Amino acid sequence: MGPTRNHPERRRIFLWVVLACIALAVGYTFWGILRANASASLMQAQGTPLPVAGANELESIQNQPHIVYLREVGPHYGEVTVAAIDGSSPKSLPTPLKCDRIYYAASSGICLLYDTSTAAQNPLTHIPVWVTLFGSDFQPRHQFTIDGSPSRARLSPDGKYAAFTIFVTGHSYNDVNMSTATILLDTNTGASLGNLEEFETWKDGKLFQAPDFNFWGVTFAQDSNRFYATLRNGETIYLVQGDVAARKLTVLHEGVECPSLSPDGTRIAFKKRMGDRWQLTVLDLATMKEIPLAEKEDVDDQVEWLDNARILYQRANDDSQNWMSVFVVPADGSGEPNIFLQNAASPAVIREQDIHRLSPSLN
Amino acid sequence: MYPIENSGDLIKNKRRQLFSREIWRSVGNTVIFLGLTSLLTDISSEMVTATLPLYLLLTLRLAPLQFGLIDGLNQGASVLVRIASGLIADRWRRGKEVATAGYGFSAVCRIGLLLVGRSWLGISGVVLLDRIGKGIRTAPRDAMIAASVPSEKLGTAFGVHRAMDTAGAMLGPLMAAGLLALTPGSYDTVFIVSFCFAIIGVAVISLLVEPPAPSAPAENTPPVSTQVVSQLLARPGFRALVLVSSALALTTLSDSFIFLTLQRGSSLSVSLFPLLYVGVALVFMVFAIPIGRLADRLGRRQIFVAGYALLALVYGLLLLPGLPQALSIGVLLLMGLYYAATDGVLAALASAILPEQWRTTGLAILTTGTGLARLLASLGYGALWTYLGPSQALSIFLIGLSITVSIAWIFLNRVERNIHGTNS
Numbered sequence: 001m002g003p004t005r006n007h008p009e010r011r012r013i014f015l016w017v018v019l020a021c022i023a024l025a026v027g028y029t030f031w032g033i034l035r036a037n038a039s040a041s042l043m044q045a046q047g048t049p050l051p052v053a054g055a056n057e058l059e060s061i062q063n064q065p066h067i068v069y070l071r072e073v074g075p076h077y078g079e080v081t082v083a084a085i086d087g088s089s090p091k092s093l094p095t096p097l098k099c100d101r102i103y104y105a106a107s108s109g110i111c112l113l114y115d116t117s118t119a120a121q122n123p124l125t126h127i128p129v130w131v132t133l134f135g136s137d138f139q140p141r142h143q144f145t146i147d148g149s150p151s152r153a154r155l156s157p158d159g160k161y162a163a164f165t166i167f168v169t170g171h172s173y174n175d176v177n178m179s180t181a182t183i184l185l186d187t188n189t190g191a192s193l194g195n196l197e198e199f200e201t202w203k204d205g206k207l208f209q210a211p212d213f214n215f216w217g218v219t220f221a222q223d224s225n226r227f228y229a230t231l232r233n234g235e236t237i238y239l240v241q242g243d244v245a246a247r248k249l250t251v252l253h254e255g256v257e258c259p260s261l262s263p264d265g266t267r268i269a270f271k272k273r274m275g276d277r278w279q280l281t282v283l284d285l286a287t288m289k290e291i292p293l294a295e296k297e298d299v300d301d302q303v304e305w306l307d308n309a310r311i312l313y314q315r316a317n318d319d320s321q322n323w324m325s326v327f328v329v330p331a332d333g334s335g336e337p338n339i340f341l342q343n344a345a346s347p348a349v350i351r352e353q354d355i356h357r358l359s360p361s362l363n
Numbered sequence: 364m365y366p367i368e369n370s371g372d373l374i375k376n377k378r379r380q381l382f383s384r385e386i387w388r389s390v391g392n393t394v395i396f397l398g399l400t401s402l403l404t405d406i407s408s409e410m411v412t413a414t415l416p417l418y419l420l421l422t423l424r425l426a427p428l429q430f431g432l433i434d435g436l437n438q439g440a441s442v443l444v445r446i447a448s449g450l451i452a453d454r455w456r457r458g459k460e461v462a463t464a465g466y467g468f469s470a471v472c473r474i475g476l477l478l479v480g481r482s483w484l485g486i487s488g489v490v491l492l493d494r495i496g497k498g499i500r501t502a503p504r505d506a507m508i509a510a511s512v513p514s515e516k517l518g519t520a521f522g523v524h525r526a527m528d529t530a531g532a533m534l535g536p537l538m539a540a541g542l543l544a545l546t547p548g549s550y551d552t553v554f555i556v557s558f559c560f561a562i563i564g565v566a567v568i569s570l571l572v573e574p575p576a577p578s579a580p581a582e583n584t585p586p587v588s589t590q591v592v593s594q595l596l597a598r599p600g601f602r603a604l605v606l607v608s609s610a611l612a613l614t615t616l617s618d619s620f621i622f623l624t625l626q627r628g629s630s631l632s633v634s635l636f637p638l639l640y641v642g643v644a645l646v647f648m649v650f651a652i653p654i655g656r657l658a659d660r661l662g663r664r665q666i667f668v669a670g671y672a673l674l675a676l677v678y679g680l681l682l683l684p685g686l687p688q689a690l691s692i693g694v695l696l697l698m699g700l701y702y703a704a705t706d707g708v709l710a711a712l713a714s715a716i717l718p719e720q721w722r723t724t725g726l727a728i729l730t731t732g733t734g735l736a737r738l739l740a741s742l743g744y745g746a747l748w749t750y751l752g753p754s755q756a757l758s759i760f761l762i763g764l765s766i767t768v769s770i771a772w773i774f775l776n777r778v779e780r781n782i783h784g785t786n787s
Contacts (some may be wrong), residue, residue: 007570011571014571210748211623211744211745
């Protein structure tokens with residue numbers, strides 16, 4: 001009566017298939033455990049530690065134009081590093097600060113750290129991100145956790161406001177939902193000034209609202225109140241200009257993701273969607289003309305201006321390993337990309353004019 | 364003698380109600396095996412769904428931002444293959460083979476994910492293939508369930524299947540979490556183990572499930588064409604069901620919209636979203652079988668329409684200002700009950716009125732109609748929210764759903780009377 005009884009040979013094949021699958025699953029899992037242990041010891045052997053900057057040394061680096069970035073190799077992944085403006089003589093810091101994304105301006109810094117130990121082991125529970133605000137001594141001043149995964153971080157040039165973007169990933173029966181949260185912080189108190197979704201958004205002179213607003217990639221203007229960011233509503237991506245004090249956003253342009261304003265405030269470098277990759281592009285704010293840059297690889301980053309003529313950004317190394325390096329490319333579409341910092345990510349440039357700017361939080 | 368026998372029967376009946384083993388036996392091996400295939404396949408696919416964003420982010424270092432863009436495209440593709448697979452399955456009486464191919468597609472995708480590496484095009488392709496596999500297999504599998512049980516047990520049979528299916532969807536993420544605890548960061552282990560589950564699922568349907576014997580000899584099979592679709596839609600009972608279920612779907616909010624509204628209303632943390640899905644799935648799983656049996660006894664269309672009345676109640680609760688947290692749990696309970704009363708019950712309703720010969724095609728038409736209507740509902744809700752604001756949008760949906768529920772009640776009643784009239 002049962003179908004299996006009519007076909008004993010089918011039942012036998014079924015049992016063999018099940019046995020083979022169980023053997024593969026169990027065997028592969030054991031091999032995975034072995035590899036996890038082996039790669040942990042390999043990681044220990046990989047990468048050399050950098051010299052640690054003493055307190056005086058750190059101060060002398062900070063008195064010149066310099067760069068703050070993260071290391072991207074083996075056990076030193078995420079270590080905060082300082083170097084001269086040309087990337088030479090890198091030093092690691094005396095503080096144990098580790099980040100997945102960092103930004104620094106005017107004696108103020110923000111660090112986002114994904115709590116991978118929790119997240120990787122349990123995708124069901126919430127995924128905490130540590131948000132740390134720190135001072136010029138790289139010691140945490142304010143710290144809190146938020147659920148999601150870290151993406152972008154920026155500070156206003158005066159160091160007063162911090163902005164960061166995290167992904168809030170949802171889980172559903174049959175689709176992967178994506179949403180972002182972009183939050184402004186007062187670096188002095190560590191208090192939240194709100195999620196950009198709570199700001200009023202205006203488009204063509206009218207109030208613009210929808211259930212599926214997502215903001216990301218804030219970049220501040222030199223006055224530290226005006227800022228730019230990306231807004232996605234449905235399938236459309238906009239460039240918005242914001243005002244922190246007025247808590248207001250205005251739609252300016254379309255197709256601009258992860259904007260980064262040039263130090264002179266005339267241009268915005270961003271990633272532009274081209275088929276299945278992002279093309280680094282510069283938008284001239286006076287003419288609204290777009291210039292594609294010489295980098296032809298896919299770049300998923302909010303770039304940083306080295307000066308008014310060159311752009312720094314992170315992308316995967318060519319060696320097919322998943323580590324990042326920081327590259328440099330001219331901002332006018334000429335030339336070609338070159339490696340600026342090997343095995344590094346999340347560069348923040350502190351220029352001559354930024355050094356003597358006093359952070360209000362130091363008063 | 365009599366009283367003793369009666370009490371014996373009484374105990375037997377009580378036991379039958381209490382022990383689901385009896386219910387499971389009563390629906391037969393085919394339903395159990397098809398349920399097992401769905402359970403294994405859902406473990407496999409949910410293992411990947413739960414970990415894919417983390418894999419993209421932590422291992423491939425790709426931001427999950429692009430993922431939303433891909434998803435809309437996939438839903439469209441899955442709709443296109445549904446009716447085609449239904450027609451092929453019916454015309455050549457190869458429902459089992461078509462369903463097996465659908466499950467096989469998804470199994471291959473698990474390995475595919477490892478092979479494509481960092482390429483977005485590759486990852487999108489694999490996800491698309493997975494969705495196409497799902498589109499191919501759903502209707503032939505439901506037709507096999509329907510063919511394997513007598514008409515009066517359809518609700519129970521679909522209830523058993525949906526309960527097993529949902530159990531798999533809940534076990535998958537747990538499985539993935541367990542594996543990642545053993546081998547931190549090794550997502551290839553998750554994908555390989557997921558592949559193994561999928562292969563066992565394919566083995567169950569291909570080796571253990573007996574293709575249902577056609578009750579009527581298939582000598583006068585009409586040629587496969589779109590005419591079949593219009594002929595099926597010309598049958599009054601079926602046309603009414605497609606119209607009514609699509610109209611109801613047109614006023615159905617997706618889970619994510621309901622959870623979003625719930626989260627805004629009662630200031631729940633967004634991180635609780637996964638738990639909300641688990642909560643609804645748990646209620647769905649627990650009540651799928653009892654409500655399926657209830658549908659067989661009391662009438663499927665009553666239960667089906669009552670399910671949508673529960674959904675209207677959910678909208679009503681969401682419109683309450685300052686929803687207390689306790690009522691949020693009520694919302695989850697109602698949503699689970701709504702799924703239990705509508706998902707399998709609709710398949711049972713349709714199976715009962717469709718001609719056995721073209722049942723797969725009919726089921727495919729039905730799910731295509733409701734699927735498209737649901738997509739339109741999401742777009743419409745988004746537009747209403749944009750122009751009128753959240754609570755007005757929800758109010759309009761509540762009014763719309765109340766009207767369609769009333770019409771559905773009258774309409775399905777009338778059709779039922781007509782069918783019974785012509786039968787007797």
